Amino acid sequence: MTKQPAWKKLEAHSSKARKFSLRSLFADDPERGQRMTTEAVGIYFDYSKNLITTETLSLLLKLAEESGLRARIDAMFRGEKINTTEKRSVLHVALRAPKGQSIVVDGKDVVAEVHAVLDKMADFSTRVRNGEWKGHSGKRIRNVINIGIGGSDLGPVMAYEALRHYSQRDLTFRFVSNVDGTDFFEATRDLDAEETLFIVSSKTFTTLETMTNAHTARDWTLAALKDPAAVAKHFVAVSTNAGEVARFGIDTANMFEFWDWVGGRYSMDSAIGLSTMIAIGPGHFRAMLDGLHQMDEHFRAAPFDRNVPVLMGLLGLWYNNFFHAETVAVLPYEQYLKRFPAYLQQLTMESNGKHVTLEGKKVSCQTGPVYWGEPGTNGQHSFYQLIHQGTKLIPCDFIAFTRPIHPLGRHHELLLANVFAQAEALAFGKTSREVQAENTPSWLVPHRTFEGNRPSNIILMEQLTPEALGKLVALYEHIVFTQGAVWQIDSFDQWGVELGKVLAGRIIPELEEHAEPPLSHDSSTNALIRRCRKSGRP
């Protein structure tokens, strides 16, 4: 990639760009704040406060062309096996394709299968929501606990929190992910097993954390209900692995299927979203799917210079590869999106944290940045100091909505004023001359000076609805796709999580067995294991 003509030109251009001043760029072009914006599917995207000129943009767009982004998008939508290391199609876009559309994988129309599962989910969700689905003792289900981890947890948690306003408030939702027993204990300590439904969500149904929590959940349920037949009423599964689901003891009639062409971190709108659908109802869930689909169509069809995910992907790459920025801050000014940054961490970093190209050669440039963030305005009173005056360049994505969900007094105006002010302060800063003009003592001037020139994107939408959330999720999925295509990496595998799992499997018996098997790790690991051996604990 780094040998492409556009890359070389961007390298040369970047030494000029390091001297760009956003103050001057805005002063020289009074239209910049309108010109460097685009609007699509209800998203107003303002990218004018980036360290770019028209030339930068055209070079970045050229890079996208040279890297074959268009062909790769088409290949994904056709269902080609673009996840080459796992020999799989990458078809999360099929999860939200409307009824009647057809995408064929290995001779099967996957869209028809998707809608059959959606209908089954809708039927089940409705029965839980209206009380028709009863627990083993005949009591109504009041509590729904999703057990899963990674993509089988972060998407459901994020969507539940984001769409809580639309949820059925007489149902309680909890999420258990960590193998730390505290997670299960706290999620269940005040609940009645007779009123509790567990959704065991795992693509593979073999994940250590999830299966451990699922077995603990079964013991907890049976300790209260004292009848193995209770499992049928209190456990459902979401998985691609019917064999393991049956082995666990869940009737496969109570299993909601998805497929190996859905990556875990791309699965929040598959059956993995069952808890979301129970919370918000099938109608809202379908609205979310519609939002995802609208963004898919925009990504597939819009010219790159007006394509929001392509533009955002390229701008992220600009800072990552040409300014050595290491991270991206995602800052939603909407409290309901408080788990969105955590969700994005898996989506972006498990996808693009790769060190070799599709051909297995060491990459010649930096790949995925670290994503992090917190909702505004909380972040302003903690880490924004470093973004404003620290020595690191941290590009920011601000996400805001014009209409509040809860219009309380002046709250929303204050919230919006803050997000716009932050982007303005980052871009334009405050010069030492301006600080001096405020009669600041000269020794304090450097401390009160803001260099500015710190880039940000603003994503402005009307209101956080299920449809809007769908658009946001698909937006970031396609940003990841765009960057992975340029870096020529496999954004859909995750081999980097394997080694730790294997080593943990080796250490488990070394901690648990009273025979204290001999240890053959490094001296540090050996010493740590010895200190924690079960037999040595009081």
Ligand code: F6P
């Ligand atoms: O270990 C990483 C991972 O495989 C993620 O990619 C995935 O989302 C998570 O574990 C959970 O996997 P599963 O849904 O198979 O339990």
